[in-house]
Amino acid sequence: xxxxxxxxxxxxxxxxxxxxxxxxxxxxxxxxxxxxxxxxxxxxxxxxxxxxxxxxxxxxxxxxxxxxxxxxxxxxxxxxxxxxxxxxxxxxxxxxxxxxxxxxxxxxxxxxxxxxxxxxxxxxxxxxxxxxxxxxxxxxxxxxxxxxxxxxxxxxxxxxxxxxxxxxxxxxxxxxxxxxxxxxxxxxxxxxxxxxxxxxxxxxxxxxxxxxxxxxxxxxxxxxxxxxxxxxxxxxxxxxxxxxxxxxxxxxxxxxxxxxxxxxxxxxxxxxxxxxxxxxxxxxxxxxxxxxxxxxxxxxx
Amino acid sequence: xxxxxxxxxxxxxxxxxxxxxxxxxxxxxxxxxxxxxxxxxxxxxxxxxxxxxxxxxxxxxxxxxxxxxxxxxxxxxxxxxxxxxxxxxxxxxxxxxxxxxxxxxxxxxxxxxxxxxxxxxxxxxxxxxxxxxxxxxxxxxxxxxxxxxxxxxxxxxxxxxxxxxxxxxxxxxxxxxxxxxxxxxxxxxxxxxxxxxxxxxxxxxxxxxxxxxxxxxxxxxxxxxxxxxxxxxxxxxxxxxxxxxxxxxxxxxxxxxxxxxxxxxxxxxxxxxxxxxxxxxxxxxxxxxxxxxxxxxxxxxxxxxxxxxxxxxxxxxxxxxxxxxxxxxxxxxxxxx
Numbered sequence: 339x340x341x342x343x344x345x346x347x348x349x350x351x352x353x354x355x356x357x358x359x360x361x362x363x364x365x366x367x368x369x370x371x372x373x374x375x376x377x378x379x380x381x382x383x384x385x386x387x388x389x390x391x392x393x394x395x396x397x398x399x400x401x402x403x404x405x406x407x408x409x410x411x412x413x414x415x416x417x418x419x420x421x422x423x424x425x426x427x428x429x430x431x432x433x434x435x436x437x438x439x440x441x442x443x444x445x446x447x448x449x450x451x452x453x454x455x456x457x458x459x460x461x462x463x464x465x466x467x468x469x470x471x472x473x474x475x476x477x478x479x480x481x482x483x484x485x486x487x488x489x490x491x492x493x494x495x496x497x498x499x500x501x502x503x504x505x506x507x508x509x510x511x512x513x514x515x516x517x518x519x520x521x522x523x524x525x526x527x528x529x530x531x532x533x534x535x536x537x538x539x540x541x542x543x544x545x546x547x548x549x550x551x552x553x554x555x556x557x558x559x560x561x562x563x564x565x566x567x568x569x570x571x572x573x574x575x576x577x578x579x580x581x582x583x584x585x586x587x588x589x590x591x592x593x594x595x596x597x598x599x600x601x602x603x604x605x606x607x608x609x610x611x612x613x614x615x616x617x618x619x620x621x622x623x624x625x626x627x628x629x630x631x632x633x634x635x636x637x638x639x
Numbered sequence: 640x641x642x643x644x645x646x647x648x649x650x651x652x653x654x655x656x657x658x659x660x661x662x663x664x665x666x667x668x669x670x671x672x673x674x675x676x677x678x679x680x681x682x683x684x685x686x687x688x689x690x691x692x693x694x695x696x697x698x699x700x701x702x703x704x705x706x707x708x709x710x711x712x713x714x715x716x717x718x719x720x721x722x723x724x725x726x727x728x729x730x731x732x733x734x735x736x737x738x739x740x741x742x743x744x745x746x747x748x749x750x751x752x753x754x755x756x757x758x759x760x761x762x763x764x765x766x767x768x769x770x771x772x773x774x775x776x777x778x779x780x781x782x783x784x785x786x787x788x789x790x791x792x793x794x795x796x797x798x799x800x801x802x803x804x805x806x807x808x809x810x811x812x813x814x815x816x817x818x819x820x821x822x823x824x825x826x827x828x829x830x831x832x833x834x835x836x837x838x839x840x841x842x843x844x845x846x847x848x849x850x851x852x853x854x855x856x857x858x859x860x861x862x863x864x865x866x867x868x869x870x871x872x873x874x875x876x877x878x879x880x881x882x883x884x885x886x887x888x889x890x891x892x893x894x895x896x897x898x899x900x901x902x903x904x905x906x907x908x909x910x911x912x913x914x915x916x917x918x919x920x921x922x923x924x925x926x927x928x929x930x931x932x933x934x935x936x937x938x939x940x941x942x943x944x945x946x947x948x949x950x951x952x953x954x955x956x957x958x959x960x961x962x963x964x965x966x967x968x969x970x971x972x973x974x975x976x
Contacts, residue, residue: 530882536872536927538940544927545863545872549880552930555857557876563930590863590871593879593890603865 391483391508391575396434396500398424399460399470400450400490402443407622411446411490416630420620421446422453423493430497433504434486440474466597468572469583475576484508485579487572491620493629494638495571499613503573506541506609513542513609514578515601520615522565533568533596535610543608546596569617572598578606737957738773743967747957748773749780757824760831761813767801793934796920803917811835812916821953821966826896829948833868840869840946841915842938847952849892860895860933862947870945873933895935896952915943 400411400421407413411421421439428437438456441447442464447457458477464470471487484507486500499518506516519535526532530548538544545551546568554560574582588603590596601608618629738748748766755764765783768774769791774784785804791797794814802812811834813827826845834843846862853859857875864870872878873895881887925940927933938945957963 528884530880530884538942539925540942542942544939545878547878547880548882549876549878549884551872551874551876551878552927552936553857553874553876554930555875555932557855557857560930563926588866589890590879593881593887595882599879602871605865605867605869 390511393480393482394434394484394486394504394573395475395478395482396428396431396437396486396488397458397471397474398428398437398439398488398490399464399467399474400439400441400443400446401464401470402441402446403462407620409445410620411441412449413620413623413626415493415620415626416633419449419453420493421450421490422455424488424490424495425450425453425455427493427495427497428488428500431486431500431504432497433501435482436480437488438474438478439490440470442470465583468574468579468597471574472579472583475579482576485574485576487574489570489619492570492618493620494616494618494633496613496615499569499571499611499615500573502611502613503571506611507573507575510607510609513607514575515598515606516573516609516611517543517598518569518571518611518613518615519566520569520613520617522567524559524561524565526567527559527565535566535568537566537610541610543598543602543610545602546594546598548594548596566612567617568598569613569615570619738768739776740957740960740963742963743970746776748777749782751822752777752780752782754822754824755827758827758831759824760828763807765801765805767797769797792920795916795934799916799920823950823952826948826950826952829950833946833948837869837944837946840944842935842943843946843948844870844935845896845948845950845952846893847896847950849894851886851888851892853894854886854892862893862895864893864947868947868949870935870939870947872939873931873935875931875933893949896950 398421402409402411404410412419414420415423425437425439428434431437436456438458439446439450440458440460441450442460442462447459450457458474460470460473460477464473467487467489471485475482475485484504486504488495488500503516503518507513510516519537522532522534527534527550533546533548534551535546536544536551550559550565552563552565554563559565582601585600585604588600590603591599598608618625618632620626620629739746741747742750752764752766755761763783765785766773766777767785767787768777769787769789774786777784785801787797787800787804791800798812798814802809811831813831830843830845834840837843846864849859849861854861854877860873860875861878862870862873863878877886877892879890879892881890886892919938922937922941925937927940928936935945957966
């Protein structure tokens with residue numbers, strides 16, 4: 339905006355009316371208004387877009403029904419429901435503007451409200467956590483750029499990992515999804531429940547598999563190779579999360595039974611961070627005891 | 640005056656819309672090896688057709704026009720027959736003198752050269768070698784020969800050196816490396832067209848259905864692709880795996896025709912990938928490549944894209960003198976001379 343171009347027509351008027359002082363006042367007012375508007379606009383824009391993808395929300399999808407472990411989110415771990423422990427850890431993450439629980443069950447909703455969590459009710463027909471997160475984030479009034487899908491059955495998730503994947507997505511504009519990996523233990527190499535991951539030179543995921551990758555000519559695990567285990571924490575670009583449930587299942591995803599392959603097969607990019615985290619998922623009632631002993635041992639209440 | 644350089648360099652931001660960088664004028668083919676004359680077998684290329692390239696260009700032109708740019712084209716489409724080249728190399732630790740081995744009366748290299756000449760996307764076929772015996776043999780049956788140094792570590796390096804020695808400039812180099820005497824010219828054409836239709840890929844190659852008995856053979860390299868036939872990964876282990884850990888008889892696993900063909904663009908125009916053929920041998924080895932012992936992983940780990948076509952081709956590698964006999968019997972059986 340050029341104040342002079344605005345002023346020029348009026349200055350020709352004022353010179354014809356013969357009052358230079360008036361012209362200067364008009365100039366002054368216009369310039370002043372322009373400066374105020376510019377400062378205001380800059381301030382507004384700065385406040386809104388300090389960083390790319392700056393607004394992040396953590397969502398803990400929780401389902402009551404389960405084939406292996408009914409009512410899992412509410413199971414008691416050293417005195418607190420598992421979902422509460424997960425929620426408390428998620429609240430410690432510094433990059434999340436908000437943490438909510440998304441559930442389809444009133445019992446879980448009540449339990450969460452009692453310890454102070456925000457709850458969003460979602461439909462029972464959600465087939466997986468990502469769909470539930472997608473539905474939940476669209477019910478919110480506020481707009482978010484990043485949605486972190488925090489699995490409710492990892493009560494020992496470190497807040498730093500959540501922050502790590504959020505930041506990864508903030509500095510990688512061409513990725514729509516980010517996740518974390520941790521070193522794979524050699525004894526898990528041929529365990530198909532442990533998902534392995536390979537990445538390229540820049541940390542973009544190349545593939546995820548239940549089989550050992552990378553493989554080698556001998557067919558045995560190489561004790562010197564730094565294999566990577568995929569952790570279940572996921573962070574999505576919000577726009578991508580909205581269209582993600584609508585993507586058709588893809589061949590490799592169905593064969594391996596790994597959701598993240600749908601993203602790769604559709605040509606999108608996944609950013610991966612490496613962390614050191616002992617995965618302690620709770621899948622069965624036995625896992626509860628294991629985790630309680632671990633927590634007592636490590637003096638975590 | 641219209642320029643032969645591409646005037647467009649649009650980056651369209653969805654995963655499979657391709658930036659139009661490449662002005663594909665000529666293809667250069669460098670097959671290496673030994674292919675006896677055989678009738679073509681079934682070939683099912685994926686979307687390798689020049690019409691899709693035209694669609695991409697039409698879209699790019701429309702975008703440019705919308706933005707207010709004038710567009711001029713002076714592309715020559717793949718229908719014209721560009722020059723091609725060919726490379727071969729002599730060193731083989733298991734079978735000395737492999738390219739010259741006699742298969743039903745003709746040296747393997749001659750059979751290969753004759754088949755490469757049948758590929759329609761190629762203009763010029765040349766043999767690149769470091770050995771005088773091979774060079775003489777090839778000149779004997781009428782092939783053009785380029786001498787290259789012994790220090791080339793693999794086919795790509797040899798192609799790279801050979802291409803630089805040529806006066807003419809090429810956009811695409813096809814390396815057919817190998818001990819696969821029964822390669823079909825249609826496969827060569829298929830991978831050339833695949834690369835022409837995928838300007839964002841720097842490499843294209845072919846896969847064929849994997850036989851279930853080869854699922855756990857680490858010498859058989861498996862390949863997986865995304866929805867648009869860009870390679871995701873290559874592995875000596877079974878990919879995709881599944882929860883049971885067993886091979887799934889219903890799943891269409893794919894075998895990489897690894898010692899076969901690859902196509903690399905090597906244009907001297909200013910397109911962004913024009914130097915990939917020179918870059919490629921210089922890239923540092925990468926972790927997955929070293930662990931799996933698969934060259935093509937170096938490309939993926941450096942973030943480049945590989946386009947894949949699906950064909951039906953029974954692999955008949957010639958690695959040992961015994962393989963020669965097997966091949967000769969097969970050819971007699973199928974009445975091929």
